[in-house]
Each structure stands twice: as structure tokens, then as C-alpha cells.
Amino acid sequence: MIFSSxxxxxxxxxxxxxxxxxxxxxxxxxxLLLVSLFFYGWGEPVxxxxxxxxxxxxxxxxxxxxxxxENDKKARWFVAQSVxxxxxxxxxxxxxxxxxxxxxxxxGVQIPQFGIPLPIGISFFTFQxxxxxxxxxxxxxxxxxxxVDFGAFVTxxxxxxxxxxxxxxTVAEDLNHRVNTTEDFALGARRFCVGLAKKVLLAxxxxxxxxAQLASQSVGELTVIGGWLGLFAFGxxxxxxxxxYSDMAIGLGQIFGFRFNENFDYPYLSASVTEFWxxxxxxxxxxxxxxxxxPLGGNRGGTVKTLRNILIVWFCTGxxxxxxxxxxxxxxxxxxxxxxxxxxxxxxxxxxxxWVKHFYTIIVVFVGWGIxxxxxxxxxxxxxxxCFGGAxxxxxxxxxxxxxxxxxxxxxxxxxxxxxxxVWYRLPEKLRNVLTPVLMAxxxxxxxxxxxxxxxxxxxxxxx
Amino acid sequence: xxxxxxxxxxxxxCVFLGGLLVWHVLLPDREKSETENRTLAQAPxxxxxxxxxxxxxxxxxxxxxxxxxxxxxxxxxxxxxxxxxxxSEFNGVYLCGDTLISKVETPAEGMVNKNLSYVDRLxxxxxxxxxxxxxxxxxxxxxxxxxxxxxxxxxTELLAQSSVDFQSTLSAHADEPIFYRTDHHWxxxxxxxxxxxxxxxLGKETLKENNFAPEAASDNFNGTLxxxxxxxxxxxxxxxxxxxxxGLTVTSWRxxxxxxxxxxxxxxxxxxxxxxxxxxxxxxxxVIKNENVTDGSKLLLVRDSxxxxxxxxxxxxxxxxxxxxxxxxxxxxSAYAAENGIGDIAVVYSVQNFISDVNLVLLTQ
Numbered sequence: 001m002i003f004s005s006x007x008x009x010x011x012x013x014x015x016x017x018x019x020x021x022x023x024x025x026x027x028x029x030x031x032l033l034l035v036s037l038f039f040y041g042w043g044e045p046v047x048x049x050x051x052x053x054x055x056x057x058x059x060x061x062x063x064x065x066x067x068x069x070e071n072d073k074k075a076r077w078f079v080a081q082s083v084x085x086x087x088x089x090x091x092x093x094x095x096x097x098x099x100x101x102x103x104x105x106x107x108g109v110q111i112p113q114f115g116i117p118l119p120i121g122i123s124f125f126t127f128q129x130x131x132x133x134x135x136x137x138x139x140x141x142x143x144x145x146x147x148v149d150f151g152a153f154v155t156x157x158x159x160x161x162x163x164x165x166x167x168x169x170t171v172a173e174d175l176n177h178r179v180n181t182t183e184d185f186a187l188g189a190r191r192f193c194v195g196l197a198k199k200v201l202l203a204x205x206x207x208x209x210x211x212a213q214l215a216s217q218s219v220g221e222l223t224v225i226g227g228w229l230g231l232f233a234f235g236x237x238x239x240x241x242x243x244x245y246s247d248m249a250i251g252l253g254q255i256f257g258f259r260f261n262e263n264f265d266y267p268y269l270s271a272s273v274t275e276f277w278x279x280x281x282x283x284x285x286x287x288x289x290x291x292x293x294x295p296l297g298g299n300r301g302g303t304v305k306t307l308r309n310i311l312i313v314w315f316c317t318g319x320x321x322x323x324x325x326x327x328x329x330x331x332x333x334x335x336x337x338x339x340x341x342x343x344x345x346x347x348x349x350x351x352x353x354x355w356v357k358h359f360y361t362i363i364v365v366f367v368g369w370g371i372x373x374x375x376x377x378x379x380x381x382x383x384x385x386x387c388f389g390g391a392x393x394x395x396x397x398x399x400x401x402x403x404x405x406x407x408x409x410x411x412x413x414x415x416x417x418x419x420x421x422x423v424w425y426r427l428p429e430k431l432r433n434v435l436t437p438v439l440m441a442x443x444x445x446x447x448x449x450x451x452x453x454x455x456x457x458x459x460x461x462x463x464x
Numbered sequence: 465x466x467x468x469x470x471x472x473x474x475x476x477x478c479v480f481l482g483g484l485l486v487w488h489v490l491l492p493d494r495e496k497s498e499t500e501n502r503t504l505a506q507a508p509x510x511x512x513x514x515x516x517x518x519x520x521x522x523x524x525x526x527x528x529x530x531x532x533x534x535x536x537x538x539x540x541x542x543x544x545x546x547x548x549x550x551x552s553e554f555n556g557v558y559l560c561g562d563t564l565i566s567k568v569e570t571p572a573e574g575m576v577n578k579n580l581s582y583v584d585r586l587x588x589x590x591x592x593x594x595x596x597x598x599x600x601x602x603x604x605x606x607x608x609x610x611x612x613x614x615x616x617x618x619x620t621e622l623l624a625q626s627s628v629d630f631q632s633t634l635s636a637h638a639d640e641p642i643f644y645r646t647d648h649h650w651x652x653x654x655x656x657x658x659x660x661x662x663x664x665x666l667g668k669e670t671l672k673e674n675n676f677a678p679e680a681a682s683d684n685f686n687g688t689l690x691x692x693x694x695x696x697x698x699x700x701x702x703x704x705x706x707x708x709x710x711g712l713t714v715t716s717w718r719x720x721x722x723x724x725x726x727x728x729x730x731x732x733x734x735x736x737x738x739x740x741x742x743x744x745x746x747x748x749x750x751v752i753k754n755e756n757v758t759d760g761s762k763l764l765l766v767r768d769s770x771x772x773x774x775x776x777x778x779x780x781x782x783x784x785x786x787x788x789x790x791x792x793x794x795x796x797x798s799a800y801a802a803e804n805g806i807g808d809i810a811v812v813y814s815v816q817n818f819i820s821d822v823n824l825v826l827l828t829q
Contacts, residue, residue: 010488011485011488013481014485045516045518183465185473185474187470189473189477396612397613398613399612399613400611404550407549411549437473441476444480446545449545451529452532452542453555453694454529
């Protein structure tokens, strides 16, 4: 099930809220576990089994790590087991076919491919459960002795299928001692409405333009302007889709009494690629920093080791987004820019005017989206070549599309800045109190209209 | 945030979501949507197999959306919102002032040449004279009405293959209402011009406009484009019947059996799908006999729905006009022509159907 669907909004969510808030406090984790399993099973009935296996194995490993805490060797071994289990799970479902296909290219190697559909959200929940055993081992989080509470953490539907990646230690306290207040509910509902509008009205809307540009490319009619229009369309689509989804997740979490960390911080305002990655999908970058980059030695082992670590982390970051070469290339592309900024450009950027830095960052990032969006590297290469002059400058069709999407683009650009937020908090509180329900109603009503019409409403993370 | 205000926002959110759920549950399910002119999904039956393979939950989603309260108002609201932000394309339909024009998608590769070759092969299989008539869509004839730069597949090259030049005929009258504003079909006026173009090619005397007394059949016709686009705020179309029914006998084979029919089925005028009042809409086979034409000439129209409005005019110059729809009629066309002593076969299709129809292969049987 996805949040931006009629069945979620007008059947699953009201019923879930009713059951959850009618249940006595001590039953609420059980309710959360059950409704989350239903949520997951709705789209993937068979894969509920994976959920059960994941809960059981990580739960037991947490207990084992705690039990053998005095025997570090054994405790480490159990951490390793848990990590290996999760990576195998991810490896089998997500990467097997990719590895098999590529290894089979070697002479004499023949590995069968299974073509199994990817369980939705597997990249998110395996990372979350991995963090649990590691945190228990590092004493960053207490062990969870109640399997229902642990199951509620693993399956928690607000963040189950598209993040943010919630570390166990972030919600450990809330899991057993949360307080549900109406203020949290109201704030959460408000946040949810913002996210819904971002996803349905902004992301879906501009996503259709990207698809149109890609289609133009395939019939050889893409122009330079059209190419960039497409890159911007996709870059805005993925940002508003993803951050909209995160807003909905954070809002729903708050409704149920959980505080998740923020996942996006106006990434398109960044003045360098390094800054972009501090503001984009923060739960993923911080996960890799904490559980991969720093354990590898971070930047404390000299230049060669630092370079190695950066490359490893960004290879993994890219590969995490999908089992395909373009994602690996996308990760390494950013590794390249980050290394360049760290060792070469730092001094230069310091002396560069702000607008140039913003321009440079936007170009690097949106070209990156081109690599991200086009799995077929030959298509990707041809598309980017068009963008950089390998095509006529523009066509009448571009003019038509630009006119059709001008208002949408304007909304996207404004929504990418802090302008809305600044203006909002300048308004007198009374006015804000009147406007809040009006805007929430507007978001719900207009989004419902778009969803009923059966408009374009893709789920972009089926490869994650 | 004060407690009272939090409670208000919380209640507001819950009432909106829960209220629509309750409404949805209480609202009786509809069989079909008149506005969208299609049957709506009904509550799916539960089975474990359907649940495991995922088809059950998908059906529930479709059912939930199809039976959503105020469905037509929501789709209308979306179209309004899109218009507000400057869009001129609505689900594949361009809004051009007071007129809706359907966008023609690029056909699948090879499709056009395949269908053209099937018509050629029919000509080789029958003694009858075979002509091809391709009716340009509004997007071609009214090209200059489209939003500047808007794309629609270029039909010129294909239209050059048509032995009946509907394109020039219609273009010459482009400033007249030859297509409906809310429907993809040609109007009775458009069909009249089309009929003369076809009659000329078949060597028949053309028709005079002043020999007909147009009857206003409906002034409240909201067509297929009205449904497809969600644009519900345009003035409805008017629909006219030109050809009088006297002297014409219509026979239909709807269920494989011969049954009497009529040139106009006026019961459709009370429904949404008013265009189907011409000959009573889609059917495998239909024959119009004109007792005033005594030369025994017989025309076979291999057709799509555009011919429903066209055939009454053609019946003025032929003893018999046979309308055969390949989507429903499965026997060989050449055999049908031979058995019925057909002199002329006209394969008449709108471009939009010709480039996407997969049944034309039946012509080669």
C-alpha cells in the first residue's frame, strides 16, 4: 500500500487510527505490529514471511549479543551473524539477478537468474534491523526483550517502505514510553498533509514531463532545452516525491507518538556537492557514515585510506539505490565530485561568489539525476550528449511543454526554498491558526481529486 | 498550540478521512458511470489464491476508486485545477477554446503499413471495386486550433494513401462544425461532406445540402472527450439527423439473428451515449435498403463508428448499404461480398482507429 492512494487515505488510515487510539496503552505496540503487517501484506501478501523471519532473527540476535556481552568475541560473532543475515536477505532478493547476469558474461560461468520480484522496502528495513544489533553491541541502545515491541519497530508502517531509515536508538525510548498527545496528532496530521501535497500535486505532476522528455529522446526528437527540461523535471520529481514521502512518514510517526529524524533539509539550496549530501536523504548518509565510513577508519588513516573509504561508501550508496550499473556509476560520480571538492576545489569555492557555487551544485546534481534516472547507460549517454549540445537547441514542442508546466515549475522552485516557511512564520499567529485547517483541507481535497481521477501516481522506490 | 486548537485540527483531519470512508460504505455501488460511459468495478470476491497472487488487493483498489463518493465531481475538480495552472492537455485531450480535440498518439511501429497491406490484399481477393477512405481526425483538420507546439501524430503521410480524399473535403469546410466539440466523431454535417467525397470516388451523383431538412435530435450531447478529459464545463453539443427514415429499411444482425432496426434509435437520445442513436451503435452487421434506388447497386462498408453517421447519406445512392464491423464480424469479407453480390467495398476508418485496430487482418481471409 502507498500513502498516496485512496485505499490508504480513506480506509486503512481512519480504521488504523480508530483501532490504535481505542486500544489501551499496553496493547498499542501489538496493534501497531498487526496493522503494519497488514499494510505490508496488502501489496506483498507472500513476503510477510520475510517480515516474520527478519523480526525473529534480529530479535534473537539482540538477546544473544546482550547475553554474551562479557565475552566480546562471541558478542561480535552474533553481531556479524545478524549483519550477514540481513545482507544475505538483501543480496538474494535485490542483487542476485544482477550479479548472476554480470558474472555469466565471463567465459565458462553460468549462474541462473530467478527473476523474483523485489520485496518492497527491503533496503530500508534490513538497514534498520542491522543497526539494531550493532547499537545493542555498542551500548548505544538497550536490548529489546519483548518480541512484540521489537516487531512493531521493524514493521512500523509509516517508515516501512520508503524510509526515512529509523535507527533503533532513535525510537527505543518512544517504543516503550511514548505519550500520545493531541498536539502531536495535530502537528503530525498537518505534516502529513504537506507531504501528501508534495507527492501528489508537485512530484506526480512534474514526473509526467520527465516521462514525456524521455519519450522524445527515444524517438530522436530531444533538444538541448528539452533535455534540461527533462533533467529538472526528474530532479524535482524525485525530491518532492521522496521528501513528500518522508514528510508523510514523519507526520504519521508523530501521530502515533514517535519522533523520527528529518530526512531532507532543502537540498537544492546547497552551495556545494558536499553540502548537498548533508541535506539530501540524511537518514541514509548518516547510516553509511555511522556503520560503514567510520568503522572503515573514516578520514583518520591518511589520504590513501580516506580516498579508499570514500569510494567504498559511495559505491555502496549508489548500489543501495538499485541493482544496476547506472546506480553504481551515480554513486561513484558523486564520490568523484566529493573528492574533488575535498582536495582541490575547497580553496577555489571559498573565493567563488555564492550564485556561481549554487549554479555549479545544481548542474552537478541534476546531471547526476540523469545518470540515476536512466538505467540503460547507452540511453543515458545519448540523453546527456543531447543536453550538452548534441541536438538542436529547442523546438516548438518545448515551448508548449514549458508553457504547460511554467506554473508547476515556479511552484517547485519556490517550494525548494525556505521562502514558504519564512513567510509562514512572519504571519500573525491568529492568521496562521485560521489558515492551517484551510490549507490542510485544500491539500486533502485537491489531492483526493487527483487520486480519484487515477492520474499518474508512480511508486519510485520499487528498486530500492 | 493550545489544547482546544489541537483537538480541532485532530477532529478535522479524522472527520475528513473517516467521513468519506463512512460515506463510501453507505453509498450504494453503481453499475456504470454515465459520465464516463463505462461499467464500474464491483466489490471483488475474496479467495485465498487471489490474495496470495496479489490480484485481490489490486481489485479492491480499483473498486474503491471506481465507487468513490462524488466521483464525477472529483474528476471535474481535477480538470479545473489543471486548467488553473495552465495545462491545456487533459488525459490525452486538448482544450482548445470551446472545443476538445483528441491527441493522436504515435502508432506502434509497423502497424500502419501492415493495415494498409491488408486492404491491398482484400482488393486482390475480390472482384468488387475496393476503395480505402481514411477520415482525418479533428487534430489534423483543426490543426491550427491546437495549442501552439502541442504534439499530435502527423497524419498527412497516411492520408495520402487514402483513395477517398476526406482530408481536402473536410479541410475546405474547416470553419464549419464538422466535428463535435465534446466528442471525437464527425457531426452529421461532417459526414455529409464525407459522403459526397466517397460518392464521387464511387462514380455516384453527389448529394445536395438543400435536399435535406435537418432535424435537431439533441442539444444536450456530452461526448467521449467530455468524459475522457474531465472537462465538464463546456456547452454541450447539438446533434442533428438529416436523412429522413422514409423508404429506408434497416436490418441488424446483433446476435447473429436477423432483426428489424431503424436508422435512428431515439432511446439513446435519453442517455449519455447519444452518438449511438445512429443505427443503434456498434453491431457486427447492418444492412440499409433503399426502395427508391432500383438499380440494385450494393455497397459494403467495412467500418468503424464514424460510418454510423455516414451510412444514411450513402443509402441515398445505393439500393443496399451493408455495414460490416471487423471487431465483431468474424467471417471472411471477400466471401461476404461474393455471396451478396456487392459491387463496391469501401474500407472507411478514422485515422485514430486505423492506426491502432488489430482486426484489419481479417480482411485477408
